[in-house]
Amino acid sequence: MTILVLAEHDNATLAVATAKAVAAARAMGGDIHVLVAGAGCGAVGEAAAKLDGVGKVLVADNDAYEHHLAETVSELIVHLAGGYSHIVAAATTTGKNTMPRVAALLDVMQVSDITAVVGPKTFERPVYAGAAIQTVEASAETVVVTVRASAFDAVGDGGSAPVEAVDFVAGAPKVRFVSRDAAVSAGPELANARIVVSGGRALGSEDKFNEMIKPLAEKLGAAIGASRAAVDAGYAPNDWQVGQTGKVVAPDLYIAVGISGAIQHLAGMKNSKVIVAIDKDPDAPIFAVADYGLVGDLFALVPELTEAL
Amino acid sequence: MKILVPVKRVLDANIAVRVKSDGTGVDLANQKMSMNPFDEIAVEEAIKLKEAGIASEIVAVSIGPAQAQDTLRSALAMGADSAVLVKTDAVVEPLAVAKILKAVVAQQSPDLVIMGKQAIDDDSNQTAQMLSALLGWPQATFASKVVIADGKATVTREVDGGLETLELDLPAVVSTDLRLNTPRYASLPNVMKAKKKPLEEIDAASLGVSLDATLKVVSTVKPADRKPGSMVGSVAELVEKLKTEARVI
Numbered sequence A: 001m002t003i004l005v006l007a008e009h010d011n012a013t014l015a016v017a018t019a020k021a022v023a024a025a026r027a028m029g030g031d032i033h034v035l036v037a038g039a040g041c042g043a044v045g046e047a048a049a050k051l052d053g054v055g056k057v058l059v060a061d062n063d064a065y066e067h068h069l070a071e072t073v074s075e076l077i078v079h080l081a082g083g084y085s086h087i088v089a090a091a092t093t094t095g096k097n098t099m100p101r102v103a104a105l106l107d108v109m110q111v112s113d114i115t116a117v118v119g120p121k122t123f124e125r126p127v128y129a130g131a132a133i134q135t136v137e138a139s140a141e142t143v144v145v146t147v148r149a150s151a152f153d154a155v156g157d158g159g160s161a162p163v164e165a166v167d168f169v170a171g172a173p174k175v176r177f178v179s180r181d182a183a184v185s186a187g188p189e190l191a192n193a194r195i196v197v198s199g200g201r202a203l204g205s206e207d208k209f210n211e212m213i214k215p216l217a218e219k220l221g222a223a224i225g226a227s228r229a230a231v232d233a234g235y236a237p238n239d240w241q242v243g244q245t246g247k248v249v250a251p252d253l254y255i256a257v258g259i260s261g262a263i264q265h266l267a268g269m270k271n272s273k274v275i276v277a278i279d280k281d282p283d284a285p286i287f288a289v290a291d292y293g294l295v296g297d298l299f300a301l302v303p304e305l306t307e308a309l
Numbered sequence B: 001m002k003i004l005v006p007v008k009r010v011l012d013a014n015i016a017v018r019v020k021s022d023g024t025g026v027d028l029a030n031q032k033m034s035m036n037p038f039d040e041i042a043v044e045e046a047i048k049l050k051e052a053g054i055a056s057e058i059v060a061v062s063i064g065p066a067q068a069q070d071t072l073r074s075a076l077a078m079g080a081d082s083a084v085l086v087k088t089d090a091v092v093e094p095l096a097v098a099k100i101l102k103a104v105v106a107q108q109s110p111d112l113v114i115m116g117k118q119a120i121d122d123d124s125n126q127t128a129q130m131l132s133a134l135l136g137w138p139q140a141t142f143a144s145k146v147v148i149a150d151g152k153a154t155v156t157r158e159v160d161g162g163l164e165t166l167e168l169d170l171p172a173v174v175s176t177d178l179r180l181n182t183p184r185y186a187s188l189p190n191v192m193k194a195k196k197k198p199l200e201e202i203d204a205a206s207l208g209v210s211l212d213a214t215l216k217v218v219s220t221v222k223p224a225d226r227k228p229g230s231m232v233g234s235v236a237e238l239v240e241k242l243k244t245e246a247r248v249i
């Protein structure tokens, strides 16, 4: 049994999500190979070779993979798939974009967004925005899995696996990369931050969002998140959305500010270790998952909290 | 240009989910069912393209039981021109849905398929990508903007870290994200008109796609509740508890 893990990276740096996907793969058992597909991504291959439990790193370094287009990367993975029992990737937007294609081309179902490994082919995954947890068993010869990174602890980096080049070049796709607009945020990355401060609709404007949430996050060295309502209203960029259809986070501390706690939001944060909620409505559902609840006007409480830290 | 919009009938997003205590699944009996919210966004986008004179025809398709007709009527009331129900009482996995949709594409010959990024019941987020792979058409998932011109689709996608823009040759598959548009409500006259629009029914078995599940669902359970927390009376008390009790700051 050998497992192929697709590395998540930006051609320069290996993302932590990869070390978490490798942790899930280790729980499945068997040898682990990591595939780095990109352009000018040699350093990423070296970083992947250090991940504990990895037996070999395959680097496909070619312009065809520069922008991680689902079409070319899935073609590459299918080309390599023959020797593998499992093909695994973190459920990042890249993983979610690419892996179902791999599954379809191999004529198997994908097991999406697993939160636990029960056996080599048996997994837990949330459905209905986390209102239910399914245990599913795959029977296919090749098991295609995406991993909810927040549910696994990253493996260490004391390894030294050999790195091999892969020459396969995917055919020209019928899609072209045009541009990328990176959302700039000064603090730590939302997906892996130890502390997250999130703001909701109650902030009322982008200015107020920044005025209230940013200083608190800075004081705590926290990443910033947002509810869908705050993102839809333009107070925060799309990739800050926490929830069923946004990012799933599980930091040590999650502070929800003016967020009511709809199930779709809870889906993205209710496995945080400690949850703090600040809301003026004592009956807001967010308080049902909060370890510490504070009722009152955020425009008074948040500056006071920032000051007190 | 013809657009195909797959729409799924799911438990309404505002209904609290009841997990059956025997572990066999979620209780859907007598619950309000609606069109998957991401599919409403897909229908809206198709209508917008028609209103802009870019699309000429919109066909909605659903794979499901007889009641999925209601979901299709909702799409027709919003503004789709015709609908296809691929009828089955089986629980159809995304891979089989994608294969059925491929067969429907062969019958309908659309230039564009717009569908939801995720069904809010199974939370799979895979059918659009699978359909794209099976058709050999390019894909743009998680779309927040779609521009069609000169036989190409320019699609802005919501990705980790920001936004990405791709240019796709048509025909193509696009999956919708929340910010693409705000779906309209169907007016009463349009609901009435929708009753007269064509709705074709196909037996799923006639398409030659196996509907057998390949993932065995061993159990479906309610997640463990969090241990109850407490309310604090002041910012000072909160800071104190975070430092000495929770020890997270």
Ligand SMILES: Cc1cc2nc3c(=O)[nH]c(=O)nc-3n(C[C@H](O)[C@H](O)[C@H](O)COP(=O)(O)OP(=O)(O)OC[C@H]3O[C@@H](n4cnc5c(N)ncnc54)[C@H](O)[C@@H]3O)c2cc1C
Residues within 6 Å of the ligand: A199, A200, A201, A202, A226, A227, A228, A229, A230, A241, A242, A243, A244, A245, A246, A247, A257, A258, A259, A260, A261, A262, A263, A264, A265, A268, A278, A279, A280, A281, A284, A296, A297, A298, A299, B013, B037, B038, B120
């Ligand atoms: C298909 C689908 C997918 C979705 N995906 C997501 C998702 O991924 N993430 C997500 O977050 N949502 C998602 N949602 C939306 C979700 O259902 C809620 O609508 C959303 O989370 C509400 O955001 P909110 O809590 O900021 O706003 P509201 O629900 O309006 O809550 C605002 C809160 O602020 C409080 N408040 C107001 N003023 C003050 C004040 N001055 N001081 C203190 N408190 C105040 C109010 O009491 C209230 O509790 C999704 C919905 C659907 C249908």
Ligand SMILES: Nc1ncnc2c1ncn2[C@@H]1O[C@H](COP(=O)(O)O)[C@@H](O)[C@H]1O
Residues within 6 Å of the ligand: B006, B007, B008, B009, B036, B038, B039, B061, B062, B063, B064, B092, B094, B097, B115, B116, B117, B118, B119, B120, B122, B123, B124, B125, B126, B127, B128
């Ligand atoms: N039974 C179905 N009938 C029609 N469309 C479907 C069906 N199942 C899934 N889809 C489409 O595929 C999208 C993604 O679903 P999923 O991959 O299950 O999360 C949905 O938003 C729909 O557009």
